Amino acid sequence: MNQPAMSAKKLRLAGVTKSFVAPRTGQTTLAVDDVTLDIEAGEFICIVGPSGCGKSTVLNLIAGLDRPSSGSIEKDGAPITGPGADRGVMFQDYALMPWQTAYDNVGFGLRHGTPGRGFTAQQREERIRHFIDLVGLKGAEKKYPHQLSGGMRQRVALARLLANGPDVLLMDEPLGALDAQTRLILQIELLRIWGQTAPRSERKTAIFITHDIEEAVFLADRVVVMSSHPGRVRAVLDIDLPRPRSESVRADPRFGHLAEEIWELIRDEAYRAIGGSADTASPLPAPVI
Numbered sequence: 001m002n003q004p005a006m007s008a009k010k011l012r013l014a015g016v017t018k019s020f021v022a023p024r025t026g027q028t029t030l031a032v033d034d035v036t037l038d039i040e041a042g043e044f045i046c047i048v049g050p051s052g053c054g055k056s057t058v059l060n061l062i063a064g065l066d067r068p069s070s071g072s073i074e075k076d077g078a079p080i081t082g083p084g085a086d087r088g089v090m091f092q093d094y095a096l097m098p099w100q101t102a103y104d105n106v107g108f109g110l111r112h113g114t115p116g117r118g119f120t121a122q123q124r125e126e127r128i129r130h131f132i133d134l135v136g137l138k139g140a141e142k143k144y145p146h147q148l149s150g151g152m153r154q155r156v157a158l159a160r161l162l163a164n165g166p167d168v169l170l171m172d173e174p175l176g177a178l179d180a181q182t183r184l185i186l187q188i189e190l191l192r193i194w195g196q197t198a199p200r201s202e203r204k205t206a207i208f209i210t211h212d213i214e215e216a217v218f219l220a221d222r223v224v225v226m227s228s229h230p231g232r233v234r235a236v237l238d239i240d241l242p243r244p245r246s247e248s249v250r251a252d253p254r255f256g257h258l259a260e261e262i263w264e265l266i267r268d269e270a271y272r273a274i275g276g277s278a279d280t281a282s283p284l285p286a287p288v289i
């Protein structure tokens with residue numbers, strides 16, 4: 001019997017390798033080596049690992065912004081050959097257009113790109129307003145990015161991402177530039193918007209890069225731990241904490257154990273990356289790498 005199409009993995013990375021060649025010296029950097037990973041529809045995946053281990057490279061390959069040197073990346077059973085509105089990307093630095101209001105930033109893809117096809121002007125407007133409300137930006141529509149706080153700018157970036165209707169969210173340290181309190185609030189908001197109270201079939205598929213181990217444990221269904229030189233998948237941990245998650249999950253002993261386990265996997269390399277030694281350092285888990 002034929003398997004239904006739904007059984008295809010949302011994303012399938014098989015033996016993905018990426019090398020960069022420096023134009024002047026010709027020196028080759030193996031940024032990502034033999035990464036194999038299957039991601040189910042509706043999963044929230046966090047990727048952690050020391051600086052330079054290839055996290056952004058993997059994300060860019062899934063986004064179609066770059067091509068693997070070898071191996072394959074498929075979405076819904078079809079090879080990824082370039083960027084597409086089905087995969088939305090969000091970066092640490094907001095990447096908003098400073099000369100446009102929050103409203104116009106959110107609506108940019110709908111007005112000027114393929115995501116707006118098939119919508120009337122009024123439907124586009126309703127959609128922009130819907131996502132502005134969803135991320136809690138009502139009242140700030142007419143403000144320009146420089147008039148917004150970092151947290152609000154990142155909400156604009158999130159609303160813009162969602163307004164384009166992707167089914168895969170690719171986020172590269174999106175909360176990294178925010179203060180600690182705003183970051184905690186946006187983690188909860190992100191889980192709400194991703195759909196943690198909805199059945200898995202209604203959730204988006206999310207891939208989220210972070211240096212904050214506790215953030216990864218709080219958000220993820222699975223945490224992919226990468227190691228560097230070359231960038232490889234070192235371990236994939238199931239985060240079997242109940243959903244929906246709220247602040248109280250941080251007090252669950254399993255939360256601390258998982259964070260500690262991840263830190264153990266990374267600490268030697270994390271210290272090496274900053275020129276230190278893990279031998280002389282505290283054995284306690286460090287939340288941010």
Ligand SMILES: Nc1ncnc2c1ncn2[C@@H]1O[C@H](COP(=O)(O)OP(=O)(O)OP(=O)(O)O)[C@@H](O)[C@H]1O
Pocket residue numbers: 020021022029030031049050051052053054055056057058231
């Ligand atoms: N366009 C490029 N050209 C040459 N080398 C690159 C390029 N992009 C990345 N690299 C190299 O590939 C490796 C992985 O880089 P990448 O940016 O993916 O790491 P990362 O894990 O995202 O690091 P960070 O945590 O600091 O953001 C690094 O050695 C980096 O210098």
Ligand SMILES: [Mg+2]
Pocket residue numbers: 055056057172
């Ligand atoms: Mg990066």
